[in-house]
Amino acid sequence: MIEEALVNQLRKEKIEPTISKNKYKIKFTKLGKDDFDNKIADDIEIIVRILLVPDQHVCCVEFSKTKGRHTTFLKHYENYKNDENCLAFANDTLVDMENK
DSSP states (O other): OHHHHHHHHHHHTTOOOEEOSSSSEEEEEEOOBOSSOTTSBOOEEEEEEEEEOTTSSOEEEEEEEEESOHHHHHHHHHHHHHOTTTTGGGOOOOOOGGGO
């Protein structure tokens, strides 16, 4: 469900991700230009892993930047996480502070 929603959103943006057949792992490159200078490329390579939390009925979605600026990565991460057409439906994390 999460993997399908993210892949559909990427394809709407005309990004063809590399999807691992053996793992819940999606790799893609988001092409872009610098916000202040349109002549400078600001491409970001992202890997998304969907992991099952042991002994619980929840999963974790991990976004990792492998190439590009950190600030641009954070901007795209926030967009995917909060977009109603992408992963907003799955953004209901609960943190148990007693066990930390």
